[in-house]
Amino acid sequence: MTSEAILLEETRNGVRFLRMNRPETRNALSNDLTRALIRGFGAAASDDEVRVVALVGEGGAFCSGADLSRRKPGDPPQDSIEETADLVVQLVKGMRVACEKPVIAGIDGIAIGAGLSLAMCADMRMASSSARFHPGYARVGTSPDAGLSWTLPATLGHEQAMRFFLRPKMHDADAALALGLVGEVVDADGFAQAFVDFCEEIAEVAPMAATQTKRLVGLLDVPENLEAHLRDELLYAARGLKSEDGREAVRAIREKRKPVFSGR
Numbered sequence: 001m002t003s004e005a006i007l008l009e010e011t012r013n014g015v016r017f018l019r020m021n022r023p024e025t026r027n028a029l030s031n032d033l034t035r036a037l038i039r040g041f042g043a044a045a046s047d048d049e050v051r052v053v054a055l056v057g058e059g060g061a062f063c064s065g066a067d068l069s070r071r072k073p074g075d076p077p078q079d080s081i082e083e084t085a086d087l088v089v090q091l092v093k094g095m096r097v098a099c100e101k102p103v104i105a106g107i108d109g110i111a112i113g114a115g116l117s118l119a120m121c122a123d124m125r126m127a128s129s130s131a132r133f134h135p136g137y138a139r140v141g142t143s144p145d146a147g148l149s150w151t152l153p154a155t156l157g158h159e160q161a162m163r164f165f166l167r168p169k170m171h172d173a174d175a176a177l178a179l180g181l182v183g184e185v186v187d188a189d190g191f192a193q194a195f196v197d198f199c200e201e202i203a204e205v206a207p208m209a210a211t212q213t214k215r216l217v218g219l220l221d222v223p224e225n226l227e228a229h230l231r232d233e234l235l236y237a238a239r240g241l242k243s244e245d246g247r248e249a250v251r252a253i254r255e256k257r258k259p260v261f262s263g264r
Contacts, residue, residue: 007036008058009043014051014203015196016044023059028067029114031079034087038094045099051203051210053099055122056106056195063115065136085234089227092147095121096218097226100211102202106195107131107182117146120155123214125182126198128191131173133181139168141249141261142240145233154221156180 008019018040020027027033037055044053057063079087095103105122113136119125137144144152144165153161156179164179173185186194202210223229240246244264252259 005036006030006033007040009040011047011050012196013200014049015054015199016040016047016050016052017054017056017199018044020055020057020063021059023061025067025069026061026064026110027057027059027115028064028069029118030067031084031087033067034091038087038090041091041094041099041103045094045101051101051205051207052199053101053103054106054195054199055103055118057109059109061109062105062107062111062131063118064110065113065115081234081238085231088146088234089230091118092121092230093226096123096147096151097222100214100218102210102214104195104199104202106191106199107133108188108191110134112136114146117144117148117151120151120181121147123217124202126184126186126191126195127173127176127182128188129173129185130188130191131176131182131185133171133173133176135165135168137168137237137240138166139249139253140241141243141246141259142238143233143236145230145237147230147233149233150221150223150226150229 006021008017008021010017010019018037020033020037022028022030022033041053044050102124103122105119105125107119107125108128108131110132111119112134116133116135135144143149152164156164160179171179171181173182176182177185184198245259245261248261249259
């Protein structure tokens with residue numbers, strides 16, 4: 001692919017590497033990038049040469065969250081909430097359900113908000129020692145989306161997930177490892193090669209063993225109606241952002257002060 005592509009795709013030794021390529025936004029998750037990821041995971045899932053799907057970010061960041069940049073004159077029309085919800089449902093289900101091959105996230109730099117949600121949709125996570133993690137949502141007066149209210153409690157347990165969500169702060173790689181957000185931390189200098197090596201090691205497992213294991217493990221803790229849950233998440237997240245408290249949270253961040261919430 002060309003360097004202008006927002007998702008770079010490469011297959012080596014049974015591993016399909018999907019590299020988010022929006023370094024100017026620290027790989028913020030736009031709807032265009034979400035569409036590219038949906039296509040990328042779908043193509044990898046149906047390719048017999050692919051045994052592992054590896055997700056990373058270019059430019060020293062994994063993903064800085066949802067792309068909330070202000071629109072400029074001449075930009076194409078913005079997708080509706082319903083269209084965005086459709087994309088999120090397709091992406092989360094595409095990673096965790098439809099793709100029966102192991103998905104491994106390599107986190108180098110920040111994973112914030114929807115970026116953390118994306119990482120938690122993977123089956124396994126390896127972090128660079130320079131990785132940083134932040135829940136994001138409560139800080140701007142709202143609740144998690146993109147599957148995080150499902151995947152995080154399933155990984156950390158109810159109480160630790162609630163603590164993580166409602167005490168919004170930046171966690172370094174070692175803190176993330178201690179919590180269980182990631183399975184391994186590797187020194188930043190050797191991270192890129194260590195991640196490739198790990199993905200190739202998993203790709204050497206018998207394909208049927210890997211796919212059947214993911215199918216069985218992937219059925220655990222899935223909401224009874226995953227699509228409805230994902231849509232509720234987005235509805236609640238949008239409601240929080242539009243609330244008086246949501247707007248106050250954003251103002252307080254910009255003004256570098258403590259927010260004053262009214263409950264409205």
